[in-house]
Amino acid sequence: MEKEREPVRRPGGRAARVRAAVHQAVADLVGDRGYGNFTVGDVAARAGVADSSVYRRWGNLEALLSDVAATRLAATSPAPDTGSLEGDLRTYAATAARDVAGPDGTAILRLAISLSNSGQPGLEARDAFLAERTRQLQVMLDRARDRGEHPPDVLQVLDLILSPMYLRILFGTGPLTPAYVDELVDRLLILRTTTGG
Amino acid sequence: MEKEREPVRRPGGRAARVRAAVHQAVADLVGDRGYGNFTVGDVAARAGVADSSVYRRWGNLEALLSDVAATRLAATSPAPDTGSLEGDLRTYAATAARDVAGPDGTAILRLAISLSNSGQPGLEARDAFLAERTRQLQVMLDRARDRGEHPPDVLQVLDLILSPMYLRILFGTGPLTPAYVDELVDRLLILRTTTGG
Numbered sequence: 001m002e003k004e005r006e007p008v009r010r011p012g013g014r015a016a017r018v019r020a021a022v023h024q025a026v027a028d029l030v031g032d033r034g035y036g037n038f039t040v041g042d043v044a045a046r047a048g049v050a051d052s053s054v055y056r057r058w059g060n061l062e063a064l065l066s067d068v069a070a071t072r073l074a075a076t077s078p079a080p081d082t083g084s085l086e087g088d089l090r091t092y093a094a095t096a097a098r099d100v101a102g103p104d105g106t107a108i109l110r111l112a113i114s115l116s117n118s119g120q121p122g123l124e125a126r127d128a129f130l131a132e133r134t135r136q137l138q139v140m141l142d143r144a145r146d147r148g149e150h151p152p153d154v155l156q157v158l159d160l161i162l163s164p165m166y167l168r169i170l171f172g173t174g175p176l177t178p179a180y181v182d183e184l185v186d187r188l189l190i191l192r193t194t195t196g197g
Numbered sequence: 198m199e200k201e202r203e204p205v206r207r208p209g210g211r212a213a214r215v216r217a218a219v220h221q222a223v224a225d226l227v228g229d230r231g232y233g234n235f236t237v238g239d240v241a242a243r244a245g246v247a248d249s250s251v252y253r254r255w256g257n258l259e260a261l262l263s264d265v266a267a268t269r270l271a272a273t274s275p276a277p278d279t280g281s282l283e284g285d286l287r288t289y290a291a292t293a294a295r296d297v298a299g300p301d302g303t304a305i306l307r308l309a310i311s312l313s314n315s316g317q318p319g320l321e322a323r324d325a326f327l328a329e330r331t332r333q334l335q336v337m338l339d340r341a342r343d344r345g346e347h348p349p350d351v352l353q354v355l356d357l358i359l360s361p362m363y364l365r366i367l368f369g370t371g372p373l374t375p376a377y378v379d380e381l382v383d384r385l386l387i388l389r390t391t392t393g394g
Binding site: 130159160163166172173190 | 309310320327352355357359363364368370388
């Protein structure tokens with residue numbers, strides 16, 4: 001079966017250069033105008049590529065934004081591997097707090113919310129983004145299980161660590177101090193043992 | 198000291214009629230167009246009052262939207278008084294889940310987030326809204342303390358009950374089933390005793 005022809009992608013080749021230029025253009029436009037205030041045409045013009053190159057590769061603006069956000073978070077905040085569940089959770093929570101409190105993190109949070117409300121392409125982009133973030137977290141929790149520790153599940157991490165942080169940022173109801181972040185981890189550790197996670 | 202003159206407000210008088218008409222106009226416009234897609238002028242036209250009546254009474258659109266949202270939530274979801282902390286928390290959580298999962302609740306959540314990012318009038322409107330919701334919750338927790346029970350504090354309720362629900366709704370990552378809502382309350386009850394809240 002012959003699939004669609006795709007250009008051969010060498011590292012450092014044209015495809016990689018286009019990807020880097022488009023990602024940079026998105027970052028610039030997000031910085032200048034904020035999410036929601038530019039089009040695929042704007043991105044292509046800023047990157048010096050044809051609109052069709054962007055559509056061919058990403059399909060739509062939502063998928064492109066999601067790819068940029070996921071790439072950025074994966075590069076700046078990989079899941080930690082400190083050798084213990086508690087160490088991993090504390091590092092993970094501290095990094096998540098730093099990310100989400102920064103301008104980039106807040107913008108990504110808003111992006112995820114707006115994707116969740118922009119129809120099917122947005123939902124798919126959001127799911128791809130969340131799946132990638134969840135996968136990294138699951139790897140970290142699986143390592144703890146392999147060491148014989150008793151990790152919480154991904155949803156408990158979401159409910160007890162990420163949700164309270166995200167709400168504080170979205171509503172602006174309090175700073176994410178180190179003491180607060182540590183308390184969130186303490187709660188997760190207590191509940192994991194109490195409820196036998 | 199003479200304060201600003203205010204019209205005398207009789208129940209059922211002109212001021213009450215204007216307030217009711219303006220609140221209804223906001224509800225209609227939210228239903229038709231969604232938050233963010235209408236102005237004070239639109240509200241005034243729909244309510245059949247002068248723009249200046251709206252500005253004089255509410256000051257700006259943000260304060261008006263926040264007043265409507267708070268009034269609505271207070272009317273439909275007062276803090277419960279079942280006679281026990283656990284009963285109150287379960288009723289409170291179930292009601293909050295029902296509210297936020299409905300179209301109105303989702304819109305109000307988005308409103309609170311957009312208010313948090315629309316400058317000083319928005320921040321003041323958000324604070325007034327949160328203050329009213331917090332006050333009702335505090336009354337419920339104070340009653341438990343007066344009965345000799347050991348209630349959590351408001352921030353624990355926010356972190357452990359409301360934040361996870363709100364994030365699930367905003368990201369569309371899962372339904373708020375009764376079992377899930379009960380688990381959130383279980384966690385709060387466990388942590389309250391474990392951490393001596």
